[in-house]
Amino acid sequence: MAAFNLTPFDPSTFILMGIPGLEDAHVWISIPFFMLYVIGLLGNFMVLFVVGKEQTLHKPMYLLLCMLALTEIGTSTSVVLKALCIFWFNLKGITLGGCLTQMFFFHAGTVMHSAILVTMAFDRYVAICNPLRYATILTNARIAKLGLVGLIRAVFFVLPLPLLLIRQPFCANHIILHTFCDHMAVAKMSCGDITINRMYGLVIPFVVNALDLTLIGLSYGLIIRAVLRISSKKAHRKALNTCTAHICVMLMSYPSFFFSTLTHRFGQGIAPHVHIILANLYFLLPTMLNPIIYGIKNKELLEKATDLKPLLQEGESISPH
Template sequence: MQEIPLCLRVGNLLPYSMSDSNTTDFTNPSTFILLGIPGLEAAHVWISIPFCTMYGIAVLGNFTILFIVKREPTLHEPMYYFLCMLAVIDLVRSTSILPKMLSIFWFNSREIDFNSCLTQLYFIHCFSVIESGIFVAMAFDRYVAICDPLKHSTILTNHVVAKIGLAVMLRGSMLILPYPFLVRRWPYCKTNIIPHSYCEHIAVVKLACADIRISSYYSLSVAFFVIGLDMFFITMSYTQILRAIFSLQTKDARLKTFGTCGSHVCVISAFYIPILFSSLMHRFGHNMPLHLHILIANMYLLVPPMLNPIIYGVRTKQIRGRLLWLFTHKGT
């Protein structure tokens, strides 16, 4: 990804670059400059339309999920508690990038304060790790519900669900905490222009004029630890679930039981597939245009928050029924 040459080709942004005269004593910039989607500047306003639409659907859908679960006592059980956690995480993740992105697209407001950049970076990566952990918790919930249904209510009590949620949050917070500290540690004497629409970790540290292998190796380790282990635990859970399902006597029973996992499988796919695709592009797609990398990175943060409430709203009978009840009674 040729960040610096691309920045230097953007003539109207050259005044934002740091002059050579102050590179010797420079440590941290007061601001960074976000380019948005390099190469597609002329289409920024048009690109903002689908982004705004996705964000609007995400906000409406996730708040609807939270409202329905809160109002419906029959939904006060582990599966829906985890779903509410997922809704809050999706709201935080999408909100952490979109307001600044729209200010770039609409008002050409490209500057972002150094500390604000670090905060955005931390929130994006922290809540991505937390969301991955919630998917593991949801897989465990489905495993207990299907493989040992008689003990489900005694194993996954409200107290246990709260502990799982706290553990998942602590894991994400602690694993990502070194990111901003390492970013703050590096000297930046090349440029303060980030060829991205938000403060992504590697995009920021690549601007440092120092050996950034610690940041690179640590981020790679976190990705392997989180994605690798979480997908392993999810795969193990669903291996046991499928064994339990195929042991059922009738086809209808198998389909009905697997149907309770359908929503979870869909949201897992919507979360992990873009991550894997983006990782493959970074490793092997060096000849692909930079704007394609940025667009996929944006889709990864905006599409799952939009799809998750739709998937659960359509596929979950209890949520769908309660939503229809609200609409029909509102009209009467």
């Protein structure tokens, strides 16, 4: 039995079971997962390519879109690739180090994603409330610094999660009823005291997101106040239309985050496979839909992408076979 005693120094592996109760349907479930993931990758890489190629798009708003795209690519990849390995090849094993690394990256990506949405709200506030000073307040260098601050914040808040777990004695079975190493799913396998893990894992995400939502709400409150002072209804619609894409992205991100977090801890009445599927969709759907939303709502980005389409086709036609 000693071989199954998992400690921080033990090379034993955890077993990710995928979606319990739906093992026979894993291959079929993998099809929409894979399609959503690939569409999301293509959309986000297209945003990165178009913005990188076009000098006229080297502006704060588009740099933020690139940050959002990179974050979504990294977060979804850290979760979905392992899930597909489980679905397709039955590769369920993962080392403790691999499990904690995966946990760090997708939680850090989630916190970073929220920080970018806050910065986008500030960008919209400056664009609408102080349009004449926009170029001086939000420079590319300042956006880069804000992005770095968001990254440091994500690392600072998320790093304690794996550090707290690596000190825990894992003496129970090593089976994780999930497709990825969710913090609480791993913590529940410990035979030690996980009170601090529970408190930190619940309080910190809500504190971080509550702060971010407060800042976003403050930005939009000031935006609405500025818009209401404009007499022209056409100007009202034009100003608010610039915020539509950002609002849609927030509506996809925050409600699904809170639902996933709360149901994992308090939703005992929800079937495990429902929670696991929804948790995966939380990473997949925004990754796929965000580039589409911004592509549709942002005419300049859409026009530049259309202009580059012949260039892409030409490159494909002359590529060696």
